[in-house]
Amino acid sequence: MLKDFLRSFFLVDLAKGLWVTLKYTPQPAFTFQYPSERRPVAPRFRGVLRLQVEPDSGAQVCIVCDQCAKACPDDLISLGGHREPGMKLKALDYFDFNLSRCSFCGLCSEVCPTKPVKALIMSEDYELGTYSRDAQILRIDDMYDGLPITQYTK
Ligand code: SF4
Ligand code: SF4
Numbered sequence: 001m002l003k004d005f006l007r008s009f010f011l012v013d014l015a016k017g018l019w020v021t022l023k024y025t026p027q028p029a030f031t032f033q034y035p036s037e038r039r040p041v042a043p044r045f046r047g048v049l050r051l052q053v054e055p056d057s058g059a060q061v062c063i064v065c066d067q068c069a070k071a072c073p074d075d076l077i078s079l080g081g082h083r084e085p086g087m088k089l090k091a092l093d094y095f096d097f098n099l100s101r102c103s104f105c106g107l108c109s110e111v112c113p114t115k116p117v118k119a120l121i122m123s124e125d126y127e128l129g130t131y132s133r134d135a136q137i138l139r140i141d142d143m144y145d146g147l148p149i150t151q152y153t154k
Contacts, residue, residue, distance in 0.1 A: 036152040041124045046104045049097055050123040051143040062119035064090040068108035074101050077108060095143050099128060100136035125149065 007013065032039045041047070052061055064081035076098040081090035104122065112120040125146055130136055138147075 033154065035127075035150070036154045041126065045124055045126075046106050046122040047125040048099060048123055048128055048138075048147060049102070049109065049143065050121055050125070050146050051095060051140070052117055052119055052121055053144065054117060060089070060092055061114050061117045062092050062095075063114060064092055065113065067111045067113065068120050071107045071111045073105070073107065074103070076102055092140065095140040097138045097143060098136065099138055100133060 053059060054061055062079075062081075064079065066079065069075075069077040069079055077096070079092065079095040081092045083090045106122055109118065109120045109122050112118050123146060127149060128147065
């Protein structure tokens with residue numbers, strides 16, 4: 001009882017709180033000024049799917065094997081291609097991905113067999129909002145270029 005009285009009389013709790021504030025004041029801020037600053041994501045972060053090309057030549061990496069489409073539990077990927085006469089690899093004609101129902105499970109990217117460059121990856125993009133449902137269907141160009149990211153300044 002007396003202890004509690006002395007504690008409140010000498011404002012011990014207030015002093016403790018102020019001490020915590022003072023201790024952290026000289027340290028750099030932990031906050032990011034989003035959206036002008038974006039927080040870096042973890043190395044294994046699963047953002048929106050993206051198709052990759054050969055980094056040096058820009059050539060298509062996808063072999064149109066359809067494994068990603070078959071692995072998706074929600075049937076969100078649809079793709080097709082054709083084989084030019086005399087060519088070993090098929091050309092990818094279309095790749096449609098329904099982002100709106102994707103659970104980012106990563107199964108499609110996991111089964112993609114191309115090496116050393118994986119044709120289908122889960123990118124670091126996490127700004128996925130759109131103003132219409134149609135915009136949530138990503139076509140082949142969006143799959144290569146990624147969703148447009150708006151750069152903001154302070
Ligand atoms: S991340 Fe999962 S739900 Fe999304 S497209 Fe790939 S397999 Fe389908
Ligand atoms: S699994 Fe990979 S290589 Fe096969 S169709 Fe899908 S993206 Fe292309």
